[in-house]
Amino acid sequence: MSEGQNRDRRRTPLGQLTQAVARLAGAKTADEVVDIVRATARALVGCEGIAIIRRDGDLCHYIEEDAIGPLWKGQKFPMSACISGWAMLNRQTVVVPDIALDPRIPYELYEETFVRAVLMTPVRRDDPIAAIGAYWAATYEPSEEEIEVFEALASATATALENVRLISALKDAVSEAELVRDELRHRVKNAYMGAQSLARLTLPSELGVEFNGRISALARVHELLDEKIEDNARIDLRSLIEIELEPYMMPDRQTFSLTGTSVPLQPMRATALGLVINELATNALKHGALSVPSGRVEVAWMVVGSELNLLWAEMNGPPVVESALPNQGSGLIKRLVERQLNGRIDHVLLHAGARCQVTFPIEAGSLRESVASSRGVGLR
Incomplete structure (x- = not known):
């Protein structure tokens, strides 16, 4: 033709x-x-x-x-x-x-x-x-x-x-969601600023400086996670843990030990796991290892099959009261792990300190990127 x-x-x-x-x-x-x-x-x-x-x-x-x-x-x-x-x-x-x-x-x-x-x-x-x-x-x-x-x-x-x-209609809905998101960002930022102002007015100078430092660190954590979610970018697990624990680190001593491979997480999973880490750190500051100068926390993680295992272990803290577990945010942590991460949790209070093991499935992309650096790494 x-x-x-x-x-x-x-x-x-x-x-x-x-x-x-x-x-x-x-x-x-x-x-x-x-x-x-x-x-x-x-x-x-x-x-x-x-x-x-x-x-x-x-x-x-x-x-x-x-x-x-x-x-x-x-x-x-x-x-x-x-x-x-x-x-x-x-x-x-x-x-x-x-x-x-x-x-x-x-x-x-x-x-x-x-x-x-x-x-x-x-x-x-x-x-x-x-x-x-x-x-x-x-x-x-x-x-x-x-x-x-x-x-x-x-x-x-x-x-x-x-x-x-x-x-x-979709564009209108997205625009409305963006307006709500921006309003929420503004309110969160104002809340951090309000907390810092109250600290300066009500706390002794030395305590106020320390408290405001932690508030600033929490604000940086929120801002980084918000940016990652907006860009739909993966968040490295170690970086996530580091920014979540930054407000609780002490300049004069090594409070945390982090051991694990590079594992990139999707933003929504990273947000849920970040809340778990933050809740564990808050509990440790109130009742556990972070409440005393001698306390230490070890965080270790590894990929096993198609799952990520993460262990939070406290040591050298105050005497542990086993009955205190229900009051230490365990309900929120359990809901986050089971509902948001589709995983399971083993949260116990031993005489040596609180231990929390979190296990949840991760996507194939995270498995491929973490397999090269996963050999020889275990939970301690």
């Missing part, structure tokens, strides 16, 4: 309809949909003009046209006074081979135009929102094939407009 024959084949009504449907599927705005229909409709049925009519309450608004002579672009007519309104009200395609013989045609509107025959089909047949009209300069009765092609274009137009509506 020659190149010229290939071009002729692509110009058949079916080929043109396929191209038009594909373009409509990618339209992002209602104006883009209208432009595509305007540029393709005439060629599909070989008519001398087309018009795109939008339903505007009880009116038909002729919003666009492509014709050998002017039609009614920009004008509005009552639904009951034009053939496009009849097609939308009756939810069906209408064929008028000779406008002079059809009482539904307001002949006075057509006298100064070239139009002598009409094909009109509604857009979204169940609940029409628009119509597409084809016009011929001589009396003409379109074939069944031409009618089907024109109705297929109208159906694709309806789908495209619905897609545009959904895209617009």
